[in-house]
Amino acid sequence: MTHPPLAAHPGLIGGRVYLDYNATTPVDPRVVEAMLPYLTDLFGNPSSDHSYAEGPCKALAASRDQVAALIGARANEVVFTGSGSESNLLALRGAALAAGRSHPHVITQATEHPAVLATCRALERLHGVRVTVLPVDDDGRVDPAALAAALTEQTVLVSVMAANNETGALQPIAELAALAHQRGALMHCDAAQAAGKVPLDVRALGVDLLTVVGHKMYAPKGTAALYVREGVRLEPVVYGGGQEHGLRAGTENVALAVALGAAAELAAAELADGAPARIAALRDGLHRRLGDALPGRVHLNGPATQRLPNTLNVSIDGVRGHELLAATPRIAASVGSACHSGTHTPSPVLTALGLPIERALGAVRLSLGRWSTAADIDTAVAALTSATAAVERQLT
Known part of the structure; x- marks a missing residue:
């Protein structure tokens, strides 16, 4: 099989920024x-x-x-x-x-x-x-x-x-x-x-x-x-x-x-071509820029180093994950909670880490992949920052 340079994936053109590669990947x-x-x-x-x-x-x-x-x-x-x-x-x-x-x-x-x-x-x-x-x-x-x-x-x-x-x-x-x-x-x-x-x-x-x-x-x-x-x-x-x-x-x-x-x-x-390093750089840039936009409020869940190069799981003080993503229609990502009869419960994974319930309920998982770009990171930072402010306004 030959490995020509990748263009944009047809399933991702003109849609939301896809940050849910750990859930499933687009078929190459x-x-x-x-x-x-x-x-x-x-x-x-x-x-x-x-x-x-x-x-x-x-x-x-x-x-x-x-x-x-x-x-x-x-x-x-x-x-x-x-x-x-x-x-x-x-x-x-x-x-x-x-x-x-x-x-x-x-x-x-x-x-x-x-x-x-x-x-x-x-x-x-x-x-x-x-x-x-x-x-x-x-x-x-x-x-x-x-x-x-x-x-x-x-x-x-x-x-x-x-x-x-x-x-x-x-x-x-x-x-x-x-x-x-x-x-x-x-x-x-x-x-x-x-x-x-x-x-x-x-x-x-x-x-x-x-x-x-x-x-x-x-x-x-x-x-x-x-x-x-x-x-x-x-x-x-x-x-x-x-x-x-x-x-x-x-x-x-x-x-x-x-x-x-x-x-x-x-x-x-x-x-062999070093793709994990490229994706890790995008992930770390996303984390850093979210922290800069929301100083002191963005908390990493899980290890800082011994983890996959594409995965960022964070909680933002003052907002819950499902509320944040609902207010961010431009982003496709996952939350750290499950909804049962209208009540959200924290992920068993985050509970096993000993996280407080509010932090676990606030978690969002942002996972990158083959077609993630710097432009996606720009969009994600702006959208998540704006959504955080919008959710806070609704709560006050």
Whole structure:
């Protein structure tokens, strides 16, 4: 695949400033171009024995190579799935059930994605798995000493995300994996937010299982992968014809696998070209200029350094996040609260960091990406500053 210079994304022209890349990314037109033949002419089942299978079969293998290259894996260690949630389910349920123990023990941490936390609760309820949820510090990071103290002879799996979707906090995965292995446990890492944004190498990290998600790195929704270290046994997530090493039966969606592979190749090229530094500079400029416009009122939530280069989670004194974004129609971003029957509750992630309720309710997540520009930052600073004043006027 060639990597020509990027023009503006057609889905972003003339619309609001998009600062919600952690929620989902626009599909890169080059990814669309790569996958289109497998929705039209190259429609064959890759498992068939005739000529119509040849193109799809080769494309599936090439895509596996591309995903593996992004994370430092071997191609035969990549299992294609339909979502990050499915990859996490395969990792957690698969490891717990394959362990062959009557009451296996799984360890995770408080700011994990609901796909991990809800799966852990289901394993407790349905399979008698014992689950330990570790706390995090003020930056949202797990203390390796806490993991060491929680590990037992019955621990079969530790699952800790590479980077948090709300604050961008990066976890000390290599250190946690080494501790898990000392006690004979496997290490799973949900890298949905990290893949393509920061370098990842499964060998250097020491992980046994790692989740990659397409729509977080400019591929369509509905495509993902799970790295499964060679030799690791898992209970399948879908039973049937033996596709994907017998772990996820069903005829492969070649077009979506090709999309994920193309996205992985583009992400690897951007990492090599220093794109994270460009995005981090825009993010830091946004933070600094908001602080200058609203002196003493802008508070960073999460770590200042050990975080994703694209993620800024801040609270502004005196305004709540949902009110601020409602008054800022030119900006598409996320808030740090959820609305239930008209009442807003703070994000569990920010609560786990120990933030006061008003600060947690005031949080907004501004996440940048491939098509973010300096002009976007200008617009965002002006719009958020103006909206803050407008919300304050309504409250007085």
